Amino acid sequence: MPFLEVEHVTHQFGGLRAVHDYNLAIEPGHIRGLIGPNGAGKTTIFNLITGIYNPTEGNVRLDGTRINGLAPHRIASMGIGRTFQNLLLWRHMNVLDHVKMAHFSRIRYGLLGAVLGTPRRHREEREIEDKARTLLEMLDIGHLAGQAVTNLPYGAQRRVEMARALATEPKLLLLDEPTAGMNPDELVQIMEIIRRVHRELNLAIFLIEHRMRFVMELCERIQTLVFGEVIAEGTPEEIQNDPKVIEAYLGSGNE
Amino acid sequence: MDVRRTMRGFSQVPLLGWLVAAFISVVIEIQWGTPLAQALGLPKIPVLFGVVLALKQPHLLPGAVVYLLLVYGLPIALIARLGAGIANQAAGALLRLPLWVSAAVHLGLFYAALELWSGLSDYRDLVLRFTLIAVMVTLSLNVINGYMGEFSCSHPGFMAVGAYAASVLSVDLFTKHRVFGEALLPPALGPFLFPLVLIIAGLVAAVSALVVAIPSFRTRGDYLAIISLAFMFIIKSLIENLEIVGGARGLGGQPDWAGLSTVFLWTVACVWAINNFVRSTLGKALNAVRDNETAATAMTVDTRYTKIVGFLFAAFWAGVAGGLFAHVLRYVNPGTFGIQKLAEVLAMVYFGGLNSVYGSIVGAVGISLLGEALRPLEIFKWIIIPLLLILVMIYRPTGLVAFKEFDPKAVLRPKNGPERERDALPRG
Numbered sequence: 001m002p003f004l005e006v007e008h009v010t011h012q013f014g015g016l017r018a019v020h021d022y023n024l025a026i027e028p029g030h031i032r033g034l035i036g037p038n039g040a041g042k043t044t045i046f047n048l049i050t051g052i053y054n055p056t057e058g059n060v061r062l063d064g065t066r067i068n069g070l071a072p073h074r075i076a077s078m079g080i081g082r083t084f085q086n087l088l089l090w091r092h093m094n095v096l097d098h099v100k101m102a103h104f105s106r107i108r109y110g111l112l113g114a115v116l117g118t119p120r121r122h123r124e125e126r127e128i129e130d131k132a133r134t135l136l137e138m139l140d141i142g143h144l145a146g147q148a149v150t151n152l153p154y155g156a157q158r159r160v161e162m163a164r165a166l167a168t169e170p171k172l173l174l175l176d177e178p179t180a181g182m183n184p185d186e187l188v189q190i191m192e193i194i195r196r197v198h199r200e201l202n203l204a205i206f207l208i209e210h211r212m213r214f215v216m217e218l219c220e221r222i223q224t225l226v227f228g229e230v231i232a233e234g235t236p237e238e239i240q241n242d243p244k245v246i247e248a249y250l251g252s253g254n255e
Numbered sequence: 256m257d258v259r260r261t262m263r264g265f266s267q268v269p270l271l272g273w274l275v276a277a278f279i280s281v282v283i284e285i286q287w288g289t290p291l292a293q294a295l296g297l298p299k300i301p302v303l304f305g306v307v308l309a310l311k312q313p314h315l316l317p318g319a320v321v322y323l324l325l326v327y328g329l330p331i332a333l334i335a336r337l338g339a340g341i342a343n344q345a346a347g348a349l350l351r352l353p354l355w356v357s358a359a360v361h362l363g364l365f366y367a368a369l370e371l372w373s374g375l376s377d378y379r380d381l382v383l384r385f386t387l388i389a390v391m392v393t394l395s396l397n398v399i400n401g402y403m404g405e406f407s408c409s410h411p412g413f414m415a416v417g418a419y420a421a422s423v424l425s426v427d428l429f430t431k432h433r434v435f436g437e438a439l440l441p442p443a444l445g446p447f448l449f450p451l452v453l454i455i456a457g458l459v460a461a462v463s464a465l466v467v468a469i470p471s472f473r474t475r476g477d478y479l480a481i482i483s484l485a486f487m488f489i490i491k492s493l494i495e496n497l498e499i500v501g502g503a504r505g506l507g508g509q510p511d512w513a514g515l516s517t518v519f520l521w522t523v524a525c526v527w528a529i530n531n532f533v534r535s536t537l538g539k540a541l542n543a544v545r546d547n548e549t550a551a552t553a554m555t556v557d558t559r560y561t562k563i564v565g566f567l568f569a570a571f572w573a574g575v576a577g578g579l580f581a582h583v584l585r586y587v588n589p590g591t592f593g594i595q596k597l598a599e600v601l602a603m604v605y606f607g608g609l610n611s612v613y614g615s616i617v618g619a620v621g622i623s624l625l626g627e628a629l630r631p632l633e634i635f636k637w638i639i640i641p642l643l644l645i646l647v648m649i650y651r652p653t654g655l656v657a658f659k660e661f662d663p664k665a666v667l668r669p670k671n672g673p674e675r676e677r678d679a680l681p682r683g
Contacts, residue, residue: 040630046447050553052553073551073552073553073554073557073558076552076554078553081553084549084550087548088550088553089546089550090543090545090549090550091546092541092545093368093539097539100536100552101539101554102542102555103536103555104536104540104556105556105557106555107536109535109537111532114443114530114535116528116531117531125535165553167554168554168555179499195628206589223577
């Protein structure tokens with residue numbers, strides 16, 4: 001059974017139809033890609049899956065349970081982690097605190113525990129910190145734990161975002177343009193890291209990307225979205241040779 | 256250069272050293288303060304570091320400065336500098352024990368110095384107690400306006416709720432009153448149940464905060480500022496029209512339970528509790544919500560719960576502070592908790608620094624002292640303080656000591672430091 005199922009989802013912003021009759025099924029452990037010109041509605045689909053928007057029509061199911069209408073933090077704690085296209089980091093928090101924060105839903109010590117500094121609080125905080133440090137090591141940014149995020153180079157900030165998303169212990173990771181703004185060196189590194197987390201954590205990954213080489217190399221299946229509708233779906237080879245995809249990209253002229 | 260070496264010497268004085276030095280200088284003032292003041296031509300010892308003299312009798316100012324140097328400046332500098340070695344050893348030995356032992360020793364010493372210092376003048380005692388209460392109010396407002404990044408104006412309202420709740424309880428239960436009748440409980444129990452009275456006052460304030468929190472935290476935006484301002488005015492006019500608690504005339508006759516030791520202990524408890532909260536991951540969720548709410552919610556943070564809990568927690572401490580305030584003054588009236596109080600508390604928060612325990616202490620103490628110094632100017636005081644605030648906002652937009660984590664362990668640590676730190680300094 002697929003872990004995530006999106007069935008006939010349509011979303012309208014007022015009169016504007018951003019996504020129309022969108023379908024998706026992701027099996028555990030698979031990597032899927034979503035490509036399309038700017039403004040096609042790719043990020044809207046991420047926002048529909050993660051509960052930031054509630055679809056006008058259709059359903060989103062996680063492990064068979066309908067999740068549309070749930071608050072984003074509930075959906076996140078059910079196993080969907082995500083990163084953002086334009087890096088939404090918390091500018092006054094350090095790297096370690098970012099990753100610790102993503103354990104919020106599993107904190108059990110409560111307000112009184114926090115205020116009184118109970119032994120239970122210290123134990124839980126230590127456990128969270130150990131987990132966070134392990135993740136930082138996995139993404140090769142362990143040495144940056146105490147740094148303020150605003151001081152970090154772009155590539156490192158991207159990794160902090162990914163570490164933070166992984167700390168929610170997702171079964172499905174949504175990556176919104178993970179290579180945006182990266183130089184070729186950083187690109188190679190991020191590809192290696194995505195492969196590593198996929199392998200070691202056995203995650204399903206759904207990613208939005210503009211760089212064709214990157215999508216073609218990572219993904220097993222790809223969807224192409226144009227004006228809110230999927231015009232093609234298939235393996236990287238099929239997509240690469242699909243005349244409709246070529247037309248959408250070359251014809252639109254904004255890629 | 257000598258100056259630099261001297262400064263480096265002072266940077267190696269641990270907090271323990273400063274506290275011992277302060278204590279000794281207070282003892283010096285008790286022993287020789289009055290004769291010294293007379294010798295310098297002062298009518299009496301300058302009670303508040305000469306700040307009151309500055310405008311009232313400026314011709315006495317040079318004498319006051321010499322007095323301050325002889326009683327505080329020189330002794331503190333000498334003792335702190337010469338005793339740094341011993342103080343570092345003692346601080347190090349204390350830290351090997353559980354942290355609370357070290358904290359208790361430091362606080363005990365600090366309290367002893369304050370008690371002796373305030374014992375010399377009733378005015379000092381009163382200003383000190385109000386300053387400590389101001390620290391509580393400022394820090395609790397900082398939780399909302401700093402750590403959470405919202406803008407709330409309802410703190411005077413929460414203080415009023417706490418002040419009246421505590422007053423009604425203590426007057427009704429422990430004293431004979433014109434309206435409330437005979438004491439319901441033996442008055443001798445009062446001082447022991449006073450903490451409970453304050454906690455109830457805090458809880459009542461927190462419940463009243465729900466009125467603001469529920470409608471305001473559905474979404475982000477300017478709603479909170481407006482609703483909380485309305486709340487403050489509503490509470491004020493509600494009390495003004497509530498005859499049973501004296502209406503606009505106010506309510507008096509609170510028992511004298513809020514001495515310096517009580518206020519000091521509650522301030523310590525407040526700072527400790529709030530600092531614990533904001534340093535936990537649960538409390539840091541406030542920062543995540545402030546810096547980016549979308550990211551926070553995608554990282555499993557229940558943003559609405561976080562905001563409401565933070566808001567109610569802050570209101571609780573404002574209520575406790577209000578209860579203490581009523582028992583220090585032993586009279587409350589609704590006029591106290593108006594727009595002027597709000598301006599004062601906001602000034603303390605933004606002057607001291609957002610998202611910082613140090614900042615709230617600096618802001619509350621600084622503005623309290625400044626307020627006393629400028630008292631002779633009466634209403635013009637409220638031209639000078641805002642001007643100062645504008646200057647701070649221009650040159651340090653987030654306040655004097657903003658975004659600094661208060662780590663008790665680091666504060667209590669010996670300051671002679673490991674060798675490598677000193678080696679790391681540039682040579683030659």
